[in-house]
Amino acid sequence: MASMFSKWKHLTFPLLMLSTALLFLFTNYLFFTINYTRHLQDEFQNMTTYLNSLRDPEWFDVVSGEIMRDQKIKIGQTNMDRIRGELHTRARKNMTAYLRSTRNPKWFEVVAREFKDETINIGLVNIDEEIMDGLHANAKMVKVHFNPVGEDIRWSDLAPERIDENSKCPNIPMPIFKDYEQLDVVVARVPQSKCEDGGSRNVLRLQVNLVVANLLVRSARKNNRAVFAVFVESCDPMWEIFRCDDLLWNTGNSWVYKPELTRINQILLMPIGPCQFLPPFSHHGEEAWTKLRHIARQTNHHLQQPREAYITILHTSEDYVCGAIVLAQSIIQSNSTKDLILLADDNISPESIVGLRAAGWKTKRIRRIRSPYSRKHSYNEWNYSKLRIWQLKQLYDKLIFIDADLLVNRNLDEFFAYPQLTAAGNYQKHLFNSGLMLVEPSQCTFDVLIKKMRVVESYNGGDQGFLNEMFAWWHRLPAQLNYLKVFVDPNDHLHWINKEVYAVHYTGLKPWKCFKQLDCNWDVERFHRYASSSAHRMWWRVYRAMPEKLRPYCSQGGGHGSKNSANFSTAKGHPVVSIKGT
Template structure:
């Protein structure tokens, strides 16, 4: 390579000296306009990130809108790429500018990983524009300099190459290119599963059961649990016995959540980006259980998750890459960016607009809104089960008490309920002690059960005799008539 000649590719910008040779000192510079067809204005963000796709089809048979790219063979010897990046309106606005912004970012990323001059690792990119590049494609860790509307990056090309192998949106499943070759890698990736519990001990039982289910899947990864000061010493000891490595955090308030609601402090989940001793993490909410080994999915890049509804992902199971600057950016933006649901999921969907769709079987939502009757069985190939609605440990073992709450009947599944309790039954007795039914929990369950009885709910679960030994009334109820029963 001629060290005295630099070749600069210009993307989505105009410059009167394009095609001319310019000299800066003893450095000759060729500036080349990178030609590509602008994406059709008929393409909407929802076309790239649809609410639903048919996952029964092979991943590469699912159609995504075409995002035109340059003829890369013409631009394989670039030293620097300069791109003018348009701003978009954000996920809620979903303007054409958002689609165009994504196209420009993907054009630049593909140019960089295909440059023959990348062998020395000295490929740079300059972004021009008030919004800068997409965080999801160009990591803040690779930012060298930023001032006003100018951003200079030296990308990690191996990470960037993984990005350009992904589909252009969640209109396709992330491709199954698992288990990358690490035999010649100088750094063996360090990876872990992580969960968070905070503000109360309501989810200690869930976290214990989750850990036991992950271990049962024969994982080879670490298990990390972030906890705040609301978790007692006894609970911490048993969480450690269950398999978690404990890390203490200060919880983070959710700026747009209502006081006293379930998501008031769930921005605490952002702390997972501070675990920079790990290269990748799979975050799992503590109302999950793992049914099959999911270690292979660490191969995917940030942010990979299963769909939730509309064009958004569910943040209960997601692959992320820890980063101090990403955490700091999220903390700064949490007051500026409004979460659609007041919690972390709405916020993260705004911050990571470009995400990669994992199969729903990795985050099988216990939600049967489209199935009014039937057994509501869990698919045999499900990897992980996400317990929406009333949690199993907050109910009787005898049946799923979501059936006793009209607005929760969509979450009712005795099959899923039974799967959770089978894992519970296999746990050591000292771990099961954290899943006792508190008097307040049972008071709630009994109130719902009475309402179901009074309403003569047709599913008839309220007729089932309670035999759960965790009940404070179980012995009395199995031998004596009680109006709740």
């Protein structure tokens, strides 16, 4: 036995130390468990007290007991159960609100990352301060006061069918902005009831978005740091103002934007809608035009080559190859300094691509996009291919799209100062014509357009109707920047187009399918409304001035070179006609 004891004697001390450590751990565990249990009991007691406060009011228990005991007023058991049920339902709702109030809303967590421990100044637009009761942070809030727009101002007042240089937009009330120039975040709400049945053309929605944009620009000037726009429990923000590229976070009906303020500033220099021409074409915008050009010069000063270009597209057939060649030459002859980009699908032959490049276009192959609401084999069956222009963000910040049946008569370069979406009105209705428009490329904008094109219907089955629904708020150029060669006045027999126009849109039979001497729209009575000898001469003047090597691309397929007959391309939606020479 002694020998056995001596054998394990050297383990005595380690075993003693192990026992001491185990005892220490057990004691600490016991101590922690007792204290945590007491903490849970305290929490439970507090919660029980809170829940008891949400039960039936004491006066109700006393009074109802007395009434029932004395049988002076009889209350049925069913009614009592209903009353108590309503009280407990209300209690559950209050409990939910209480629990939610213990943490900041997600949108605030997104914004707060930018400010760390700094005090955040928050402006509330069309929103009650109560909605911010759950905010537990170093923040100061101020309600932005302004008069909501009256019901006497309708969207049709902001987008009338016809205007002139004296037209002026109606007044939409704004806050006194100098009272709110130190904001970091602007939180706004447009009730979702305003989104129903054409919410994209809601005047209150426009007013709230413009108030937010103005507050951000003015606050950024004072603070010289990033500012944020937040929309909570709201209609969709106007993507014409708050673009998807600037979106930081979105869940359900809440959004957080960190907008690019130079662009927002350009938008705010525009009239509040297509109820007024853009400067300098309006009698009410000389100062705004000066500021716009100054912003454009400052932006381009930091770039070796401004990211701006003219762009057109050819798809499905080669009917417009000649038109695109003359269009390029007209832009070059106007002394433009911008790039020329042409998108072409596989239906445009390699031989034609050679000619288009020789004319000045940089070409890019694309896959065409079918118009979901067009008829099969109609003129606009593949017109949604135009949406591809928004995919050029890596190359350009601004593009002026021009249809291949237009001619540029005067330099348009200075109008790149405008923001998206800028266009001239169509000759009818309150819509814009998509044949010439300024856009800002953006992959996410393209993605949204592709997603929406099957659910947003086009009034004419083509891109123009669709884009007018997607960009309901646009900036209006006068007709002289996209002069539609359509004459609807029965007393106008000359159909004269002033040489001062910037661009002519050759609706009807195209000039490259006619004889040089005559606009062949005169030869068919139903096309008389598209005929103009002055416009016809304008196109052929550019044709004669372009290099000889380009002209064969306009004579292929029996064009102007045939003396006895000509095959005429058609106006959009009109049948092909063949007319004998005169």
